[in-house]
Amino acid sequence: MESSVTSPRLERAPAPKRRISRLALKDALSGYLFITPQLLGFLIFVLGPVAAIFFFSLQSRNLLSGKATFIGLQNYVQLFTHDPIFIKVLVNSLIFTAGLVPLNLVLALVLAIMLARQTFVTGFFRTVFFSPVVTSAVAWAIVWSFMLQGDQGTINQVLKLFGIQGPNWLRDPGWAMFWVIVVRVLKNVGMNMVLFLAALQDLPREHVEAAQVDGANIFQSVRYIILPFLAPTILLVMIITVIGSLDVFDHIMLMTGGGPSNATMVMAYYVYFTAFQLYETGYASAVAVILFLIALGLTILQWSLRKRFIDYEI
Amino acid sequence: MRSETFPRRPFPLHKWLGKALFYGTLALLSLSVVWPFWWMFTSAFKKTYEIFAFPPTLLPHTWNWQNFLDAFTYQPFALHYINSLYIAVLVTLGTLFFSSMAGYAFARIPFWGSASIFLLLLSALMMPPEVTIVPNFILMQTFKLINTHVPLIIIPIFGANGVMSTFMMRQFFLNIPKEIEEAARMDGLNRFGIYWRVVLPMAKPALAAVAILTFLFSWNNFLDPLIYLNDIKLFTLPLSLRNFTDAYGQPQWNIQLAATVMSVLPVLIFYIIAQKQVMESFTSSGLKG
Numbered sequence: 001m002e003s004s005v006t007s008p009r010l011e012r013a014p015a016p017k018r019r020i021s022r023l024a025l026k027d028a029l030s031g032y033l034f035i036t037p038q039l040l041g042f043l044i045f046v047l048g049p050v051a052a053i054f055f056f057s058l059q060s061r062n063l064l065s066g067k068a069t070f071i072g073l074q075n076y077v078q079l080f081t082h083d084p085i086f087i088k089v090l091v092n093s094l095i096f097t098a099g100l101v102p103l104n105l106v107l108a109l110v111l112a113i114m115l116a117r118q119t120f121v122t123g124f125f126r127t128v129f130f131s132p133v134v135t136s137a138v139a140w141a142i143v144w145s146f147m148l149q150g151d152q153g154t155i156n157q158v159l160k161l162f163g164i165q166g167p168n169w170l171r172d173p174g175w176a177m178f179w180v181i182v183v184r185v186l187k188n189v190g191m192n193m194v195l196f197l198a199a200l201q202d203l204p205r206e207h208v209e210a211a212q213v214d215g216a217n218i219f220q221s222v223r224y225i226i227l228p229f230l231a232p233t234i235l236l237v238m239i240i241t242v243i244g245s246l247d248v249f250d251h252i253m254l255m256t257g258g259g260p261s262n263a264t265m266v267m268a269y270y271v272y273f274t275a276f277q278l279y280e281t282g283y284a285s286a287v288a289v290i291l292f293l294i295a296l297g298l299t300i301l302q303w304s305l306r307k308r309f310i311d312y313e314i
Numbered sequence: 315m316r317s318e319t320f321p322r323r324p325f326p327l328h329k330w331l332g333k334a335l336f337y338g339t340l341a342l343l344s345l346s347v348v349w350p351f352w353w354m355f356t357s358a359f360k361k362t363y364e365i366f367a368f369p370p371t372l373l374p375h376t377w378n379w380q381n382f383l384d385a386f387t388y389q390p391f392a393l394h395y396i397n398s399l400y401i402a403v404l405v406t407l408g409t410l411f412f413s414s415m416a417g418y419a420f421a422r423i424p425f426w427g428s429a430s431i432f433l434l435l436l437s438a439l440m441m442p443p444e445v446t447i448v449p450n451f452i453l454m455q456t457f458k459l460i461n462t463h464v465p466l467i468i469i470p471i472f473g474a475n476g477v478m479s480t481f482m483m484r485q486f487f488l489n490i491p492k493e494i495e496e497a498a499r500m501d502g503l504n505r506f507g508i509y510w511r512v513v514l515p516m517a518k519p520a521l522a523a524v525a526i527l528t529f530l531f532s533w534n535n536f537l538d539p540l541i542y543l544n545d546i547k548l549f550t551l552p553l554s555l556r557n558f559t560d561a562y563g564q565p566q567w568n569i570q571l572a573a574t575v576m577s578v579l580p581v582l583i584f585y586i587i588a589q590k591q592v593m594e595s596f597t598s599s600g601l602k603g
Contacts, residue, residue: 027423030505034419037412038480039431041472046438049449056448066455107343114340121337127589128344131351134585134592136534138552139574143350146567152366154353186346194593195600218332240600247442250536254556268444275448276541284448292445299440 050292056285063279075286085262086270086287092177093266097245099181104241105234107189112196113222116203126197130190137187141254144183145170148255173263176256180264184251188244192237199233200226239302246295267291354578358382358571365567381572385558388569393547394554395576401466401550402532408471409479409528410521417483418509422495432484438477443537446473451541465542466535466550475531478599479524485598486520487513523595526588533581551577 057075061068079086111129115122132140147154150168159166169175203226211221227234249268252258258265258273265273271291275284352372357365358381359374385391419425420432454465470476490513498512514521536552543549549557555577558570585592 024424027505028425031419031423031425031428034423034505034509035416035431038416038472038476039435041412041468041476042435042438044453045450045469045472046441046446046474046477047434049446049453050441052449052452053445056452063451066452111343114336125340125344126593127586128347130589130593130596131582131585132347133596134530134581135578136536136552136555136581138534138536138555139354139578140350142555142565142570142574143354146365146565147350147353152368154349154370157368157370191596191600194597198597237600243440247444249444253536253540268442271444271447272537272541275451281448281452288445288448291442295440295442295445299437302440 053285053288053292056282057289059282059285061280061282061285063275063281068282071282075283078283079286079290085265088262089265089267089270089287092262092264093246095177096181096248096266097242099178100185100245101238101241103181104185104189104192105238107185108192108196108237109230109234111189111193112200113226115193116197116200126193129193132187133190135187137250138254140183140187141251144179145255148179170256171260173260176260176263180248180251180255183255184248187251192241195237196230196233199230203229235305239298239305243295243298243302246291246298267294354571355575357568358575360568362566362568365571378568381568382576384569385573385576388566389554389557390547390549391554391573391576394549394551397463397548398533398550398552398577401463402529404467405470405475405532406525406528408467409476410524412471413476413479413524414483414514414517414521415509416480417485418487418513420480421484421487422490422513423505435477435480438474439481441474443474447537447541454542460542461545461548462542463548466532466538469538470528470532470535475528479528482524482527482598483517483520486517490516522591523598526592526595527599530581 056068058070058072059068060071060074111125115126115129146152148169150156150166150171153166153169155169156166167175169179207225208221211225216224247268248266249272252264252266252269253272256264258269267287268291271284271287274280274287278284353370356372356374359377359379360371360381361374361376361378364371364375420428450465450469451460454460459465494512494516495508498508503511534552535550539550539553543553546557555570555574558566558573560566
């Protein structure tokens with residue numbers, strides 16, 4: 001009991017100092033041993049590769065032959081001046097993120113606010129909206145690819161009831177990106193929904209009830225009580241969603257393959273495309289460097305924003 | 315304006331309307347999730363012509379179980395199932411072990427550089443996996459591990475998934491009372507003994523969360539198998555599913571959907587049984603660093 005009040009170090013104060021420090025040293029050593037596998041794996045499979053892309057990006061490399069020659073900054077010059085696709089890739093990535101993040105956040109917020117009260121019915125709807133999160137992207141993309149077909153797809157069958165003849169959505173350069181965004185939002189919105197729901201659990205109910213007694217309608221409660229309360233969480237979730245939107249690969253690969261006419265070619269997919277379909281690994285590394293720098297920039301932004309607006313510790 | 319001017323009858327008309335609007339909106343929104351699943355499950359039993367029928371049939375005319383058998387003869391689907399299962403199990407076990415060990419050290423053992431090393435590890439979480447695929451591929455090429463399951467097992471254990479798990483374990487271990495470790499130390503246990511015999515058995519909720527996330531990650535992983543595997547015998551389920559195509563590359567919809575159902579159903583059943591736990595696992599990972 002007493003040992004819980006006084007720390008062991010104080011308790012053993014009279015003992016010779018060296019013994020304590022040897023104990024601490026032994027402890028520290030075991031600490032290093034404990035983290036060694038994880039740290040080593042991280043160095044080999046994450047940090048090492050990040051250093052490697054900077055190096056590879058200065059080379060002309062072929063995936064199959066493994067031949068590599070040093071060409072300086074030529075890959076970057078090529079990317080920004082001679083590669084008509086890459087500029088499109090940057091724009092597409094921006095469109096993708098700018099489209100996905102607001103749609104995802106608004107839908108997640110609406111769902112979380114609607115489903116905040118715990119009843120049997122809201123429980124059911126929570127289960128429904130979260131279920132795509134655990135489902136594989138491949139399965140989700142297979143189903144949606146069918147539903148977005150030209151003639152027999154569900155979407156067009158529904159539109160036909162209203163007399164509208166929809167295009168073959170995923171083969172239409174004007175629509176493909178829109179649907180990739182929608183399908184990905186529907187797949188992932190449950191994740192942000194549960195994050196908002198978790199935050200809403202701490203919402204002081206009395207405030208909302210008091211406002212209702214004062215005659216505030218539901219929209220006023222949301223506007224003046226719930227949204228301000230959620231503001232830090234919204235910022236946090238927004239940042240996570242922005243960074244997460246950079247790694248869109250599955251849906252692009254499975255639904256459009258970057259097409260039609262590169263309309264859905266985004267950065268993460270372009271890395272894969274140049275490396276594993278064109279076998280230009282040096283060039284792909286240059287793209288990966290840009291992708292990395294964007295992710296890094298967003299992360300630094302995240303840290304500074306969080307320091308300013310959110311008083312969470314890590 | 316005030317509440318007294320507001321007759322508080324139990325259910326005035328506008329409340330009924332509000333309720334109808336509320337559930338109507340929810341039901342309409344949920345169609346975008348329910349219908350894809352409904353379509354997937356029912357079409358798996360349909361014949362091809364019925365899948366394309368207009369208007370779509372809500373239930374198949376005849377329950378065509380043959381599709382499910384065809385999935386196994388069309389390609390080595392059973393093998394793909396086993397591949398996915400054993401890989402996911404190994405990834406989960408490996409992740410549980412290494413991440414709990416590292417997470418414990420970061421939370422409870424004071425050593426020089428602990429905080430900075432942990433921060434460095436966290437950087438893996440912001441990195442899109444595509445950033446590292448080229449060097450990792452070349453690394454595996456060098457060690458002749460292309461077209462084996464090794465990359466699919468070790469990269470998740472130590473990559474972003476492993477780091478996320480370490481983070482979750484550390485969060486859990488930060489909150490265990492110090493007296494427990496002290497008592498164990500009095501009993502003569504060393505650090506590994508404390509970790510293995512005392513602390514780890516307490517960590518079941520965190521271990522379960524890590525296990526759920528890791529298993530799902532591995533089971534649904536598409537990018538790594540796509541890059542590392544080209545022998546059809548080695549395929550995992552996500553690769554297998556997009557392989558149900560005819561000679562012209564057109565999907566064999568009914569067989570493909572039967573296979574899709576078989577790959578999704580175990581996960582969904584588990585999710586529906588343990589949904590609270592599953593959602594909490596994802597929540598604890600979402601509010602990460």
